Amino acid sequence: MARSKEKRIGYLNGKTFDGTDAVISVSKIGRDYRIGCGSKDHLCHPSVRDLEGVRREALLVFGVRDAIYQSI
Numbered sequence: 399m400a401r402s403k404e405k406r407i408g409y410l411n412g413k414t415f416d417g418t419d420a421v422i423s424v425s426k427i428g429r430d431y432r433i434g435c436g437s438k439d440h441l442c443h444p445s446v447r448d449l450e451g452v453r454r455e456a457l458l459v460f461g462v463r464d465a466i467y468q469s470i
Contacts, residue, residue, distance in 0.1 A: 406470060409423055410452070
């Protein structure tokens with residue numbers, strides 16, 4: 399089975415719990431999402447199917463709150 403190509407679709411701009419600014423890249427691979435912050439990246443849980451779910455995952459994984467999505 400062929401794998402889908404990863405495509406960067408945008409960025410989440412928000413703040414971490416300590417108040418510093420954070421930028422998280424958002425990529426889509428088939429039906430799945432991958433988020434990255436700095437040198438760390440994370441494949442989102444399969445239940446994440448929309449950008450609201452991506453925002454929740456960014457909060458859980460990277461501690462980024464009040465994230466605003468900006469598409470490329």
